[in-house]
Amino acid sequence: MMAAACARTLGKVGRLVLDTPICHFTNSASAVPRTYLRCHGRAYGTGGAGFRSRLVLPAPVRGGGRVLGCAFLLGGGIGLYQTIKLTLQRHLAEEQTNAPELGTDLKLILYQYKTCPFCSKVRAFLDYHGLPYEIVEVNPVMRQEIKWSTYRKVPILMVDGTVQINDSSVIISALKTYLVTKERTISQILACYPEMKSKNDTGKDVTEFGNKYWVMVNNVDADRLYPEKNSRKEEIKWRKWADDWLVHLISPNVYRTPTEALASFDYIVREGKFGTFEGFFAKYFGAAAMWIISKRLKNKHNLHDDVRQDLYKAVNDWVAAIGKNKKFMGGEQPNLADLAVFGVLRVMEGLEAFDDMMDHTKVKNWYQRMQKATYHVS
Numbered sequence: 001m002m003a004a005a006c007a008r009t010l011g012k013v014g015r016l017v018l019d020t021p022i023c024h025f026t027n028s029a030s031a032v033p034r035t036y037l038r039c040h041g042r043a044y045g046t047g048g049a050g051f052r053s054r055l056v057l058p059a060p061v062r063g064g065g066r067v068l069g070c071a072f073l074l075g076g077g078i079g080l081y082q083t084i085k086l087t088l089q090r091h092l093a094e095e096q097t098n099a100p101e102l103g104t105d106l107k108l109i110l111y112q113y114k115t116c117p118f119c120s121k122v123r124a125f126l127d128y129h130g131l132p133y134e135i136v137e138v139n140p141v142m143r144q145e146i147k148w149s150t151y152r153k154v155p156i157l158m159v160d161g162t163v164q165i166n167d168s169s170v171i172i173s174a175l176k177t178y179l180v181t182k183e184r185t186i187s188q189i190l191a192c193y194p195e196m197k198s199k200n201d202t203g204k205d206v207t208e209f210g211n212k213y214w215v216m217v218n219n220v221d222a223d224r225l226y227p228e229k230n231s232r233k234e235e236i237k238w239r240k241w242a243d244d245w246l247v248h249l250i251s252p253n254v255y256r257t258p259t260e261a262l263a264s265f266d267y268i269v270r271e272g273k274f275g276t277f278e279g280f281f282a283k284y285f286g287a288a289a290m291w292i293i294s295k296r297l298k299n300k301h302n303l304h305d306d307v308r309q310d311l312y313k314a315v316n317d318w319v320a321a322i323g324k325n326k327k328f329m330g331g332e333q334p335n336l337a338d339l340a341v342f343g344v345l346r347v348m349e350g351l352e353a354f355d356d357m358m359d360h361t362k363v364k365n366w367y368q369r370m371q372k373a374t375y376h377v378s
Helices: 006-012 034-038 064-098 117-129 168-180 186-190 220-223 233-242 246-254 258-271 276-300 307-322 336-347 350-362 363-375
Strands: 108-112 133-137 156-159 161-167 194-199 204-207
Touching: 108 117, 108 168, 117 168, 161 168, 161 186, 168 186, 168 233, 168 336, 186 336, 194 307, 204 336, 220 350, 233 246, 233 307, 233 336, 233 350, 246 276, 246 307, 246 336, 258 276, 258 350, 307 350
Parallel strands: 108 133
Antiparallel strands: 108 156, 156 161, 194 204
């Protein structure tokens, strides 16, 4: 997205390319037939330090009194041990009950660009739900790390080394289905998100996935997951909004001026996986290229001359949709829309656009709550 697209094209003799091959998103919406809502998933839930005590007794002497005393001491020690053990078990059980879904048996490997908004969305979801995962940072020029994949965009999530999940929204919906339900494997769940290939207006091949904003749960689980009327509809609406609109405001804002573009690429090169020459080339030539491209993106998406105004309005619209009486769109806890919007906005941290957004919108309190909600496992 904001980083690797330009870096890869620049690595190929610095040609300016408007069609960013990584992390870009098509705007086609998929119909959601009711039959898909009966797809189910399968989930698994996830000690403490032990101790050893030694009871020092006097040398055995004749007389039943002392033997009986030793028996009482030994019995008391065992009773104390069992009491402590049960207390610890109860405490751990309470912690797991109050926390989000903590862990699964899945081995997860995320192939990503760190500064890609779509990859950041997936990390926000994994972090909030406490799912351990390994990161493979992909070189945006050569992309050798995903040469084995016919799907050439990131994020890609590998599950147990055998199941590949493409597209950030599919990754999130499929894993959420797996966490909530207990009836299907990841492979079976993915059948609910069919891959569809087509050509866009310019004749280029594009890949889309059906139903990708739906968590495939039965009615009982749906009532538990979405207790309020229209909460499921609102979650889907704002997840789509994050992909179809909010993400397109990032590049025009972080590359708004030559100075901002250079600062952005300095961050991108520092955080990404670049060789020495690639990093130098990307930082200086990439910044110039993306500053020019950001102007074209502004026209493509009909943004204001001052693109900050579009960012401010979008963020304030999001805060207004949450309302004054809720901590998150999901209520007391973030839902998938909260995690998606947070993931997209987070890639601007440390840049001028992010500071301006925090100073000129009402997003700060919500954003800080999201940071806290995901930090404990980051």
